[in-house]
Amino acid sequence: MSSLELVARAALMRAADTGDTTMGRLVAALGAVKAWEAIRGRTLPPAFVARETQQERVSRLDQKLHTWHNRLASADPAEDIAIGERSGARLIVPGSPEWPTQLDQLGSSRPLGLWLHGSADLRFACLRSVAVVGARSATSYGTHVAAEFGFGLSEAGWTVISGGAYGIDGAAHRGALAADSPTVVVLACGVDIAYPRGHLDLFTAVRGQGVLVSECAPGVHPTRARFLIRNRLIAALSRGTVVVEAALRSGALNTAAHALTLNRHLAAVPGPVTSSMSAGCHRLLRERKAVCVATPEEMIDLVGVLGDDLAPPPRSPAVPRDALNDVTRKVLDAVPSRGGAGPASIALAAGVPLDAALSALGGLAAAGYVERVEKGWRVRTPASAAYRKHHSVPDPVDSSGADAFAEPMPPQEQTAPLSDLA
Template sequence: MPCPEPPSQPPRIPDERPAGAPTGHPPAATADTSDDAAARAGLTAVAGPGDPAMGALLDEHGAAAVWQTLRRGRTPPAPPDARGGAADRAARWRQRAAGVDTDALLAAAAEIGSRLVVPGDPGWPTQLDQLGRERPYALWVRGTRDLRHACLRSVAVVGARAATAYGLHVAADLAWGLGQRSWTVVSGGAYGIDAAAHRGGLAAAAPGVAVLACGLDLSYPRGNENLFADIAARGTLVSEHPPGAPPSRHGFLVRNRIIAALTPGTVVVEAGARSGALNTARHAHRLHRAVMGVPGPVTSALSAGCHRLLRDGAAVCVTNTDDVVEQVGSIGTDLREAGDGGAVGGGVLDDTARRVLAAVPKRTCAGTASIAEAASTGIDTALSSLGLLAAAGFVERGASGWRAYRDP
């Protein structure tokens, strides 16, 4: 078996390898982790999000090798099963890469308080891996909560921008009820149902997650600027796009797959026959997530999409928080009467979770190992309990470990 190349040499793309050298192995084993993150940062500025051709290249060769090839002015070989036009897109990637400074991208992100999360990081939501070749190359994240833990108990609530008073009321009420039970509300930050759902969840003091279709330094739509600030203070803003990237129609449609993939279930509150919310529902169905629809007046065109989902059996009818939790919750844990407290409230924590919570400091951060020792439990058990406690809002991950969450 040939010896691996020295780490000082950049990983090679197959068309640069000598004859007879093995192919098909990503260079992650020899590429530095920081090189991989920088490469993925650059790729978010070069390739359109969720491009299966780029996903195939990353699976085959790794981000560092693909990025170095593009920066050298070369075109990576198209995957054998790539769809038509992959070669043209690769040529555009090469041209764009010549003008991208990854250090400047990361510095611009740091200036607005955002960070890059890549596959393999502790904060990476592993459920996104189910997107396969459409998985994000990386995520730009801004906020006080760890994205992975915030989405452990989450529900996507989506719907029409031009919503009716009925739809706005239902979305806010559902989100408030979910927040009361310690469920995170995930949506797209748009006007209408999205904004109502975000506000409802925040009113219940629950963290929120907004998946945006532009750079995190831009507030789009502008009228939701204060809402985005509230979400960042209590939850997380997420985007596949680097700082400065403007929104686009295609970007809104592509980001819907992330909303669907982050959560175990999606609720469509109000949607017309051609609403983008139906696109989110289709992604959720493809990923085998729970799809739920709220019925509306039969005379309302803005409920036609929901009614079609229900009629075709593509969604389960839900009318309140109990209905939603029944679809996405754990049997014997989440099915309880309204007003009974959060599903993982302080009164229903098991003994292990209580010990772990008691071992988490309030003012400083502590590592998982020290918390496990103080709680007299194993590291794996402590990490599992910390994930549940983070999802419920009891603790948060800081720069150097864990600490008890202090609501801003």
């Protein structure tokens, strides 16, 4: 990459607004150096003007050329590069070793270059990456989930990409940093500007462990438009985007729209139906634009390599009763929780032979499930079922009033293996 190409692109980044598709088409047609020269000479190639005219963009082109020329008059691209280098930042452009080639999918809205500040290699970090986005005014539920996603994804070797804002973004970045993995922050201002100011320490940590990314030259402050425009980079740099929490009117939904346009995976985390901060996620799910995910593993399953990154199927919690065989389970169901019943009555209720019922009752008694009483057999109430006010004070409440439908559990002192009953 020639130094002239680097200077030309730095100059054009000062001249054009971020995401300017007209400038993107001009650079694609002429190259950065010739586009720079054409703007300084205030003369665009007739072929380019003709193509723009066919698309009825000629009036807008004249205005843009005037704006670009005036901005270039006050720009000093060589000084921008020098300032960036002094602060530890670097400028990469298409063709640079660190340039993520997936950005080429943005077409004419592909950034002219990117300013980076941090220790991580952007291209390598984005090979396996997920964008975690959501509301700035996030709830405690949302920040908790975002931090879990940030940590879980990073622990599994996936880079977390987000916008560095308050709420979901910040929680996701902190989760990634806690896992000692790189994270990518895409800013709407220069990489030397801490916005929001409250995330100064976060950005400092990211520089040491990840990388800050921006289309804006050093010293450029954010605007409302730049926040929305930078969202396309968050979506384009990652393999997929997960919206953790978003209201119906949310910048995170703008990122989601870019992900869909780029044919990237889109996921959403469901939240309480009473929460307005999850209404945007629910709409994405209802309209079948996003896949429902609840864990980092499910997100990796969505964006990962088929067969290599499958999420384990969710399983219900195991209880001791799961180890009982079918006959023993039927006998246990037939044993009353109050009073008592004889073996013959229990066998009849369970629908099993009397000898099988007797054998099962013996095993259940050994495991602490049932006990023999005056009237026969009954379910044994766990000694720990009642609430104790103090460790050394016995509970005066009669535990026989326990719920008859509660799952009987063997007492702590019982050590009989359940495998004996299987």
